[in-house]
Amino acid sequence: MSHHKDPRTSSCIYPEVAESWIRSRNCKVNPYMESLGFYLNPKDFSALMKEKKRLIETTSAYIKNFIPLLTASDYLMCLTDEHGVILLVEGSEKEIESFAKIDVRPSVILSEELVGTTAHALCIHHRKPVQLIGPYNYCIVLQDNISSATPILDESGDVIGTLVVVQMLAKKDLQDMQSHSLGWVISMGYAIENLLKTKKQNYSLRIMNGILEATLSLVDQGIVTVNKEGQINHINKEGAKIFGIPPHDVTGRDFRELMKPEQILLVAQVLQGGKPVQDFETTIAHEQTERQFFMNVKPVLDGQEEVPKGAVIRFVRTEKVDRLIAHRGGARAMYTFEDIIGTSPALERAMKVAKHVGKRPYNILLNGESGTGKELFAQAIHNLYRSEGPFVAINCASMPRNLIESELFGYEAGAFTGAERKGRPGKIELANGGTLFLDEIGDMPIEIQPVLLRVLEDKRVMRLGSNSYIPVDFRVVAATSKNLYQMVQEKSFREDLYFRLSIFKIPIAPLRDRGDDIILLAKHFIEEISRKIKCKVPEISPEAYKKIVEYSWPGNVRQLENAMVYAVNMAQDGMIKISHLPDELIYNYAPNNINKHLLSIRELEKMAIKDAMAYTRNNTMEMARILGLGRTTLYRKLKEYDIKFE
Numbered sequence: 001m002s003h004h005k006d007p008r009t010s011s012c013i014y015p016e017v018a019e020s021w022i023r024s025r026n027c028k029v030n031p032y033m034e035s036l037g038f039y040l041n042p043k044d045f046s047a048l049m050k051e052k053k054r055l056i057e058t059t060s061a062y063i064k065n066f067i068p069l070l071t072a073s074d075y076l077m078c079l080t081d082e083h084g085v086i087l088l089v090e091g092s093e094k095e096i097e098s099f100a101k102i103d104v105r106p107s108v109i110l111s112e113e114l115v116g117t118t119a120h121a122l123c124i125h126h127r128k129p130v131q132l133i134g135p136y137n138y139c140i141v142l143q144d145n146i147s148s149a150t151p152i153l154d155e156s157g158d159v160i161g162t163l164v165v166v167q168m169l170a171k172k173d174l175q176d177m178q179s180h181s182l183g184w185v186i187s188m189g190y191a192i193e194n195l196l197k198t199k200k201q202n203y204s205l206r207i208m209n210g211i212l213e214a215t216l217s218l219v220d221q222g223i224v225t226v227n228k229e230g231q232i233n234h235i236n237k238e239g240a241k242i243f244g245i246p247p248h249d250v251t252g253r254d255f256r257e258l259m260k261p262e263q264i265l266l267v268a269q270v271l272q273g274g275k276p277v278q279d280f281e282t283t284i285a286h287e288q289t290e291r292q293f294f295m296n297v298k299p300v301l302d303g304q305e306e307v308p309k310g311a312v313i314r315f316v317r318t319e320k321v322d323r324l325i326a327h328r329g330g331a332r333a334m335y336t337f338e339d340i341i342g343t344s345p346a347l348e349r350a351m352k353v354a355k356h357v358g359k360r361p362y363n364i365l366l367n368g369e370s371g372t373g374k375e376l377f378a379q380a381i382h383n384l385y386r387s388e389g390p391f392v393a394i395n396c397a398s399m400p401r402n403l404i405e406s407e408l409f410g411y412e413a414g415a416f417t418g419a420e421r422k423g424r425p426g427k428i429e430l431a432n433g434g435t436l437f438l439d440e441i442g443d444m445p446i447e448i449q450p451v452l453l454r455v456l457e458d459k460r461v462m463r464l465g466s467n468s469y470i471p472v473d474f475r476v477v478a479a480t481s482k483n484l485y486q487m488v489q490e491k492s493f494r495e496d497l498y499f500r501l502s503i504f505k506i507p508i509a510p511l512r513d514r515g516d517d518i519i520l521l522a523k524h525f526i527e528e529i530s531r532k533i534k535c536k537v538p539e540i541s542p543e544a545y546k547k548i549v550e551y552s553w554p555g556n557v558r559q560l561e562n563a564m565v566y567a568v569n570m571a572q573d574g575m576i577k578i579s580h581l582p583d584e585l586i587y588n589y590a591p592n593n594i595n596k597h598l599l600s601i602r603e604l605e606k607m608a609i610k611d612a613m614a615y616t617r618n619n620t621m622e623m624a625r626i627l628g629l630g631r632t633t634l635y636r637k638l639k640e641y642d643i644k645f646e
């Protein structure tokens with residue numbers, strides 16, 4: 001080399017070594033240097049140690065097992081990074097000391113650019129194990145050594161360090177063993193690579209488990225995972241709560257210890273490769289009450305075999321689903337007492353009682369003519385007490401008699417032909433946690449009244465076709481325009497139900513008895529309508545004002561609202577005059593059909609057919625059964641009333 005000959009032409013030098021010598025010479029490495037002392041500065045070295053922490057700790061822990069062997073055979077073992085910086089040195093004290101003399105110690109940079117050809121430099125360059133006998137090293141100080149180096153690769157195949165075993169060549173008697181040292185260092189390198197991989201996988205798994213556990217603990221549904229033998233792997237917080245057990249106590253226990261036979265059967269079927277279970281309605285006992293759940297069971301598949309490795313079981317409170325359905329289905333109360341307009345003594349008295357009783361869970365009966373604001377009151381009462389719960393309204397007058405029962409109580413799967421396959425919760429179940437508004441309670445069929453009474457007394461409901469009870473917690477606000485007490489006398493309303501509902505009876509006065517409320521409401525509606533149709537709010541002329549106040553308003557607030565819609569739309573030049581009012585106000589007569597429940601038999605029949613059609617989803621056989629008609633008659637009536645299927 002000192003005579004600038006090309007070492008590649010020599011037959012006794014390996015080409016890889018020859019090329020490395022040329023690179024070393026090009027880097028102006030001094031082969032005669034006495035120590036290798038190119039140190040990384042302490043700050044950079046400490047940053048490097050931090051960065052390589054996992055590699056250093058794993059290697060150090062692993063080579064600890066071989067320290068006796070290293071000491072006995074005078075080997076020195078080094079770990080370098082991918083640039084040749086020494087990170088770790090292990091071996092007998094004597095060896096460590098003698099190598100330290102030529103600066104082989106942590107933080108020294110033994111790169112090809114600085115110290116020329118070495119075993120680990122070649123190993124980094126070629127990404128493969130290398131054994132180098134003394135004179136092949138570029139620097140003279142290393143020429144007594146024999147070293148074997150292996151690269152340590154990460155998962156992407158990049159070199160992250162090298163493991164080197166070095167020995168003084170001087171000890172001739174141990175030279176034979178050197179052939180083994182390469183194999184030894186290679187297997188150690190592999191072992192360290194695998195340890196790093198496993199550690200990384202374990203770390204990722206721990207993180208994944210942590211994320212999963214945290215996620216499951218936030219889910220407000222009970223989730224239980226079981227293995228294929230039926231042992232519980234995991235149960236989330238809600239699951240443990242549902243079954244009333246501490247979560248850590250159940251891991252490893254058989255799920256059959258927790259669940260009921262019907263639930264066990266479903267899970268067992270899924271574990272044997274059966275179909276997943278979707279929304280199976282079931283109950284779980286909790287503190288002496290049976291609570292309703294939808295149960296779902298899904299198999300855990302490994303993507304290769306069809307046979308499940310386990311199952312995930314999910315329990316969702318039906319109540320939550322019902323509440324969601326009720327909410328999405330518009331079962332919300334929009335109005336509060338703030339929305340009730342009026343300052344008349346009659347209205348103020350009603351509001352005072354309603355506000356007072358409304359805050360408590362008592363049932364309330366609202367009594368007043370149609371359109372006086374009974375539903376408005378019911379919503380305001382609901383919002384006082386349980387605004388977050390559902391507000392479920394049912395009008396007993398407009399619902400076909402034979403549907404009221406299933407609407408109220410719900411029905412079980414297969415309760416009658418045409419019933420939905422999975423059964424359906426009734427309005428009472430849907431009102432759980434909120435308010436059930438029974439409008440026109442006087443029209444509740446007498447035969448259903450005792451069942452309703454039982455529900456109110458026992459706070460539990462049994463669906464049609466079922467034989468188990470579902471606990472329900474709701475408040476009834478009933479409304480009627482009829483004299484219920486008189487109906488009790490006439491035996492068309494049950495006395496016991498009447499007394500149950502009428503402890504707090506609130507009369508809602510008709511508009512004609514509410515004095516100044518009439519004009520307050522008229523102005524309120526005029527403003528609202530003008531805003532809606534985007535016009536200037538019109539004034540009321542003194543003559544029109546007089547007509548509005550003096551009219552007896554048989555249709556109450558609803559009629560007043562309609563009259564104002566008419567007037568605002570007719571008004572010109574920002575003024576409502578007499579001529580802009582509806583005829584019945586001008587000529588002071590009660591309009592026809594003021595009571596929306598006074599319908600002709602034909603209209604009633606038409607309504608019943610339409611309701612049955614919607615209810616049975618166009619199933620004519622079922623419609624005919626509900627309506628008590630022959631199918632031919634039903635078809636004739638459909639034609640006669642020109643009712644089309646939806």
Ligand SMILES: Nc1ncnc2c1ncn2[C@@H]1O[C@H](COP(=O)(O)OP(=O)(O)OP(=O)(O)O)[C@@H](O)[C@H]1O
Nearest residue numbers: 339340341342369370371372373374375376557558
């Ligand atoms: N005091 C009031 N303030 C504001 N709006 C009112 C008032 N009273 C009634 N209304 C309005 O009048 C209309 C009829 O009221 P609501 O439906 O509550 O009466 P109701 O007595 O339940 O009628 P029905 O018995 O016919 O069902 C609604 O649009 C309601 O918002």
